[in-house]
Amino acid sequence: MDKCCNRCTHSAENPCRNYIKCRVNGPLCHEDEDCKKKRQQRISELENGKGGIRISIGMGSCGLAVGAREVYRSVEEEVKIRGLEATIVSVGCMGLCYAEPLVEIRKRGLPSAIYSKVAPEAVGEILDRYLSGDVSNAFALRERKGDAKGVLNVPLLEEVDFYKYQVKWVTRNCGIVNPESIEEYVAHGGYLGLSRALELSPSDVIEEVKKSGLRGRGGAGFPTWLKWDICRKAEGEPKYVICNADEGDPGAFMNRMLAEADPHRVLEGLIIAAYAIGASHGYIFVRAEKPLMADRLEKAVIEARRYGLLGENILDSHMNFDVEVVRSAGAFVCGEETAMLAAIEGRRAMPRQRPPYPATHGLFGKPTIINNVETLAHVATIMADGWEKFAKYGTERSKGTKVFCLTGCVMRTGAAEVPIGTTIRDLVFKIGGGVREGRKLKAVQIGGPSGGCLPESMMDLPIDYESLTAAGAIMGSGGLVVIDDGNCIVDVARFFTTFTMAESCGKCLPCRVGSKILYDTLTRIIEGNGVEEDLDTLENVGRFIAKTSLCALGQTAPNPVLSTLRYFRGEYEVHIKEKMCPAKICRKLVSYTIDKNICIGCGLCAKQCPSEAIVKDADGKYSIDSDKCIRCGQCFILCPRSAVVKG
Amino acid sequence: MSEKPEKERIDLVEKIIENIAERYNEPRKALILTLQKIQNSLGYLPRWSLELVSNHLKMPLSTIYGVATFYHQFNLKPPGRNIIQLCMGTACHIRGNSENYAFLLNLLNIDPGENTSKDGLFTVLKVRCLGCCSLAPVVKVNDDIYGKVDFSTIRRIISKYRLATRELHVVSRETR
Numbered sequence: 001m002d003k004c005c006n007r008c009t010h011s012a013e014n015p016c017r018n019y020i021k022c023r024v025n026g027p028l029c030h031e032d033e034d035c036k037k038k039r040q041q042r043i044s045e046l047e048n049g050k051g052g053i054r055i056s057i058g059m060g061s062c063g064l065a066v067g068a069r070e071v072y073r074s075v076e077e078e079v080k081i082r083g084l085e086a087t088i089v090s091v092g093c094m095g096l097c098y099a100e101p102l103v104e105i106r107k108r109g110l111p112s113a114i115y116s117k118v119a120p121e122a123v124g125e126i127l128d129r130y131l132s133g134d135v136s137n138a139f140a141l142r143e144r145k146g147d148a149k150g151v152l153n154v155p156l157l158e159e160v161d162f163y164k165y166q167v168k169w170v171t172r173n174c175g176i177v178n179p180e181s182i183e184e185y186v187a188h189g190g191y192l193g194l195s196r197a198l199e200l201s202p203s204d205v206i207e208e209v210k211k212s213g214l215r216g217r218g219g220a221g222f223p224t225w226l227k228w229d230i231c232r233k234a235e236g237e238p239k240y241v242i243c244n245a246d247e248g249d250p251g252a253f254m255n256r257m258l259a260e261a262d263p264h265r266v267l268e269g270l271i272i273a274a275y276a277i278g279a280s281h282g283y284i285f286v287r288a289e290k291p292l293m294a295d296r297l298e299k300a301v302i303e304a305r306r307y308g309l310l311g312e313n314i315l316d317s318h319m320n321f322d323v324e325v326v327r328s329a330g331a332f333v334c335g336e337e338t339a340m341l342a343a344i345e346g347r348r349a350m351p352r353q354r355p356p357y358p359a360t361h362g363l364f365g366k367p368t369i370i371n372n373v374e375t376l377a378h379v380a381t382i383m384a385d386g387w388e389k390f391a392k393y394g395t396e397r398s399k400g401t402k403v404f405c406l407t408g409c410v411m412r413t414g415a416a417e418v419p420i421g422t423t424i425r426d427l428v429f430k431i432g433g434g435v436r437e438g439r440k441l442k443a444v445q446i447g448g449p450s451g452g453c454l455p456e457s458m459m460d461l462p463i464d465y466e467s468l469t470a471a472g473a474i475m476g477s478g479g480l481v482v483i484d485d486g487n488c489i490v491d492v493a494r495f496f497t498t499f500t501m502a503e504s505c506g507k508c509l510p511c512r513v514g515s516k517i518l519y520d521t522l523t524r525i526i527e528g529n530g531v532e533e534d535l536d537t538l539e540n541v542g543r544f545i546a547k548t549s550l551c552a553l554g555q556t557a558p559n560p561v562l563s564t565l566r567y568f569r570g571e572y573e574v575h576i577k578e579k580m581c582p583a584k585i586c587r588k589l590v591s592y593t594i595d596k597n598i599c600i601g602c603g604l605c606a607k608q609c610p611s612e613a614i615v616k617d618a619d620g621k622y623s624i625d626s627d628k629c630i631r632c633g634q635c636f637i638l639c640p641r642s643a644v645v646k647g
Numbered sequence: 648m649s650e651k652p653e654k655e656r657i658d659l660v661e662k663i664i665e666n667i668a669e670r671y672n673e674p675r676k677a678l679i680l681t682l683q684k685i686q687n688s689l690g691y692l693p694r695w696s697l698e699l700v701s702n703h704l705k706m707p708l709s710t711i712y713g714v715a716t717f718y719h720q721f722n723l724k725p726p727g728r729n730i731i732q733l734c735m736g737t738a739c740h741i742r743g744n745s746e747n748y749a750f751l752l753n754l755l756n757i758d759p760g761e762n763t764s765k766d767g768l769f770t771v772l773k774v775r776c777l778g779c780c781s782l783a784p785v786v787k788v789n790d791d792i793y794g795k796v797d798f799s800t801i802r803r804i805i806s807k808y809r810l811a812t813r814e815l816h817v818v819s820r821e822t823r
Contacts, residue, residue, distance in 0.1 A: 061777070061778055061779050061792065062779045062781055062782055062794070064792055065779045065782050065785060065792035065793060065794035066782060066794050066795075097781030097782065098781060100782075247778065248775065248776065249776070250735070250736030250737040250738065250739075250740075250775060250776035250780070251736060251737045251738055251776070251780050252776075252778075252780075253778035253779070253780055253781075256778040288718075288719070288720050289774055289775070289776065289777050289778065290777070290778050326680075327680075327683065328718075328720075329679050329682070329683060329718030329719070329720040329721060330718050330719035330720040331717060331718050331719060332775060343679065344676075345676055346675055346676045346677060346678035346679050346714070347678075347714065348713055348714055348717040349717065349718075405780060405781070406781070407737075407738035407780035407781050407783060408737065408738045408741055408742070408780075408783070409741065409742075413738075413780070413781030413782075413783075414781050415781075445737060448737070479737075479780070481737045481738055481741070481780075483741060487741050492737075492740075492741065495737065495740050495741075496737075499735075499775065502775075503775070505717075608753070633746075633749075634749075634753070637746055637749055637750045637753070637798070638750070638753065
């Protein structure tokens with residue numbers, strides 16, 4: 001972030017109040033056409049790249065998993081071979097996970113084009129065709145301009161099904177800005193929200209958040225302003241703010257996506273929160289399994305400090321605030337507020353009784369607020385754009401937009417931001433494209449291990465905090481796992497119970513012992529030893545855990561079991577009465593045979609079979625003696641030709 | 648009984664503890680960070696390193712042991728050369744990672760109850776969601792993530808790392 005000339009005096013030590021605004025509309029403290037031109041040129045260079053070409057590669061964790069790093073290398077090589085002057089940047093995930101790796105090319109005079117599922121070998125051809133003015137092989141275009149070949153046939157990004165129904169509010173920068181460049185964030189309107197907040201009084205900032213109707217995006221949906229207000233009025237110094245980036249719900253990665261793709265927005269939200277409650281120190285608590293997110297946030301903190309957006313007298317407002325990124329050592333329960341406090345204090349992460357709430361008695365016994373990544377990103381956007389634009393979306397009681405992650409057996413997986421109140425059906429079918437051909441939608445699991453499974457008949461339910469809770473699920477962090485008829489609902493319920501059993505911190509009995517009873521009972525059913533009373537056991541124990549557990553993790557732990565019992569009782573009964581698994585998933589309830597047309601007689605299965613149930617026949621191929629078979633499923637897993645058939 | 652460490656390793660751990668102690672007023676609050684740094688450089692947390700932490704921070708060894716065993720990240724036993732993490736999130740489960748896990752244990756000939764192969768090349772761990780759910784099922788080897796994994800990709804991945812580790816071995820022997 002170069003100065004325009006010597007008249008600009010801003011530095012971290014000697015901050016200027018108008019620094020951020022000046023970067024976008026400046027210079028403000030003096031009139032100079034040259035300086036103005038310099039600023040605008042720089043912004044245009046950031047947008048269009050050096051030499052007028054900018055190539056961005058989606059390198060979030062998901063992109064990397066399908067080879068974005070190789071694509072990046074290939075882009076570098078091809079650009080060098082052609083002697084092009086171009087800016088190559090790695091950007092975060094834009095939510096289109098099903099189409100990764102993604103490459104976007106932008107050149108002055110041509111429409112910016114996005115290419116999907118790019119293989120490293122294809123980069124050269126893509127570049128050549130684009131530069132010669134042919135975009136017909138692109139996945140989508142950002143804008144429709146110029147007379148490039150194919151410009152009218154390729155859809156605009158907002159015409160692509162996955163994008164059409166979305167509202168890009170908090171994810172607006174994802175996949176567009178370079179997450180490691182504070183300058184790009186500022187050029188895209190970043191830190192204007194902070195600038196504006198610092199001109200208001202802290203109570204006016206809280207008022208603005210109150211008007212927006214923002215509720216916590218981490219799960220419980222507590223009004224953000226109220227938490228802040230309680231903490232602001234609480235006695236005790238110093239006060240702390242914590243960004244909860246311990247995203248642990250399986251099936252949810254919106255926080256990872258936001259923090260990897262646009263970390264400064266999260267940081268900006270945290271600084272605003274600190275200003276509102278009067279905190280001088282903050283923490284960002286990041287999950288151990290998501291190291292890239294921690295790296296990006298750490299870099300953002302260093303950059304912000306360098307330009308005086310953290311530290312002493314931030315933007316000459318007399319506000320002092322600094323942030324430390326803390327990496328979790330890995331425990332799901334850390335997502336619970338009081339457990340997270342214990343982890344930051346260096347102890348075993350065990351929740352404690354609430355009240356007192358952290359807003360009055362938090363970190364080191366001082367008033368503390370803990371906000372989720374997405375909530376803070378919303379705060380930054382609300383402060384920049386004003387509450388009216390945010391409150392336009394959503395329902396009466398749940399305002400704004402929410403990012404949902406679509407995964408599981410759905411055609412188009414990824415993260416989509418939609419107004420709260422969108423129906424599950426719209427998310428799964430219009431955006432996600434429904435389930436694979438030949439399959440039927442069975443259930444949608446919402447809200448992670450604390451959530452519930454909703455059947456096909458509930459698909460028209462609007463997704464908001466109240467509707468979901470009434471249906472026995474929760475919004476949670478917003479993970480939607482689509483389950484098709486190839487999956488067994490009892491198995492899914494047991495999967496979640498395994499999860500909560502393993503992640504129970506062990507402090508209180510209902511959760512520690514209760515989850516074990518649920519697990520044992522479900523295992524009995526899955527293995528064909530279930531009795532009819534088992535269903536009552538599940539219900540009674542489940543309700544007991546929900547009523548008597550200490551923390552929210554325990555209280556919601558039986559949700560997957562209770563909700564599947566409520567909507568899929570029939571499937572449980574078939575397992576118990578007929579000793580049958582309709583989806584052929586539960587190993588002990590299926591029989592195995594070998595398809596002799598596929599078997600190559602390698603004998604791998606027979607060698608491995610623990611009960612010597614597999615024998616070689618006269619034709620040199622193998623078969624299974626079903627009386628001896630203990631249904632361990634090893635042969636099914638091992639067979640190199642998939643000749644073992646489940647029946 | 649604690650194994651006898653070499654002097655350099657003791658020095659290394661003491662340096663880590665002191666560095667952190669300098670940065671924090673209350674080093675006990677940075678216990679987790681201290682353990683993380685030690686594990687980063689040793690690969691695991693041997694008992695003697697926990698004893699050192701206990702002496703320096705004047706905390707009971709039992710408290711430190713309690714913290715070290717609470718969090719998934721910490722290993723008290725030396726891990727294999729390559730760490731394989733299988734995601735056990737919902738999406739990965741319904742897309743078949745439980746079967747992949749069983750397959751992998753079998754492929755590497757790891758006994759029930761153990762997680763490291765006998766040749767010390769691989770440690771297989773289950774982890775709760777790596778956040779790449781849209782590419783389920785996901786397997787992570789060291790720092791590399793692999794998406795949409797099935798039995799044949801697992802076979803390929805394992806032989807790739809086997810080869811790489813063996814080459815490394817040959818090189819280090821030659822330089823000696």
